[in-house]
Amino acid sequence: MTKLVAAVFDWAGTLVDFGSRAPMGAFVEVFRRFGVEISIQEARAPMGRAKRDHIATILTQPRIAELWQQQHDKMADDAAIDAIYDMFIPLNTKSAIAHSDAIPGAAATLAALREQGLKIGSTTGYTRAIMEGVLPLARKQGITVDNLVCAGETPAGRPSPLNMYQTFLDLDVWPAAQIVKIDDTPVGIAEGINAGCWTVGVTLSGNETGLSLEELSTLPPAQTDALRAQAGKNLRAEGAHYLIDSVADLLPVMDDISHRLATGEQPNRPVA
Structure with a gap:
C-alpha cells in the first residue's frame, strides 16, 4: 500500500515564532x-x-x-x-x-506523525549559525526533527527543490509523491511543488499574516477571515494543495493525503 513516508517543515512561522516576526x-x-x-x-x-x-x-x-x-x-x-x-x-x-517559542500544537503534531511512522524533515531560510541558537530552545519544547537543511547548504535555495532533494538524501526517503512539505511562505510552497511533493500552506501562524498570537486573538472574526483568505490566495498562487491556519490543524490533512495516495492520486500542481 502506498503511504506517506515523511513530512518536511519550515521553521519560523510554521513550527516556531508565531507570525514569523x-x-x-x-x-x-x-x-x-x-x-x-x-x-x-x-x-x-x-x-x-x-x-x-x-x-x-x-x-x-x-x-x-x-x-x-x-x-x-x-x-x-x-x-x-x-x-x-x-x-x-x-x-x-x-x-x-x-522569538523561538513553539507554535501551539506543533510538538503534539510532530509526535503524532512519528507515531504513524513518518520521518520529520526540515528546511529553512535561516543559516546554520542562526539555527544553532534556535534548535536547543525548540528541543526543550518538544520540537525535534530528523534533519535540517539551512540556507547556503545547497547550490540554490528556495524556490529551487535542492533543499528538498538534500532532505530526501538525509532521511533516505522517496518518492516525492509520498512526502509532504509544510510552509508558511509562497516561496517555501514553490520549493515543495518543484520537488514534486504534496504541499500544505500555513495561513494564520505564518509570514503571510504576520501577527503574533496575541495580536491575532484581538481581531474580530471578519478581519481574521480576511487575513486568512489573503494568505491563502498567496499560497495557492504557488500551488499549495491544502491550507491550514497553523500546524495544529495538520493531522486531518495528512489523513486526507494518505487516502488520496491509496487511491492512486499524485500531487500534480493544482489548477489555480
Whole structure:
C-alpha cells in the first residue's frame, strides 16, 4: 500500500515564532543602519528565501532602490549586499532566539506523525549559525526533527527543490509523491511543488499574516477571515494543495493525503 513516508517543515512561522516576526525587526534595523528606512511590509515581501537572497530582493523594490541610490550615490551592488548581510546575521540570530517559542500544537503534531511512522524533515531560510541558537530552545519544547537543511547548504535555495532533494538524501526517503512539505511562505510552497511533493500552506501562524498570537486573538472574526483568505490566495498562487491556519490543524490533512495516495492520486500542481 502506498503511504506517506515523511513530512518536511519550515521553521519560523510554521513550527516556531508565531507570525514569523523574528526576521522583520532585524531587516528594518539593518537597513536603518545603512541610512535607508524600510517598512515591515517591504521587509516581509521576499520571506522564505535564504537571507542574502532576501536582502538582494528587498533592494530590487523600486522605492528602496531609489532611497539606497540617494543615500549612497550608487545602486546597491554585491559588495553592498554582502555588507548588509554580514551585519544582519548577528541581529537575526539574537531576534530568532528571542522569538523561538513553539507554535501551539506543533510538538503534539510532530509526535503524532512519528507515531504513524513518518520521518520529520526540515528546511529553512535561516543559516546554520542562526539555527544553532534556535534548535536547543525548540528541543526543550518538544520540537525535534530528523534533519535540517539551512540556507547556503545547497547550490540554490528556495524556490529551487535542492533543499528538498538534500532532505530526501538525509532521511533516505522517496518518492516525492509520498512526502509532504509544510510552509508558511509562497516561496517555501514553490520549493515543495518543484520537488514534486504534496504541499500544505500555513495561513494564520505564518509570514503571510504576520501577527503574533496575541495580536491575532484581538481581531474580530471578519478581519481574521480576511487575513486568512489573503494568505491563502498567496499560497495557492504557488500551488499549495491544502491550507491550514497553523500546524495544529495538520493531522486531518495528512489523513486526507494518505487516502488520496491509496487511491492512486499524485500531487500534480493544482489548477489555480
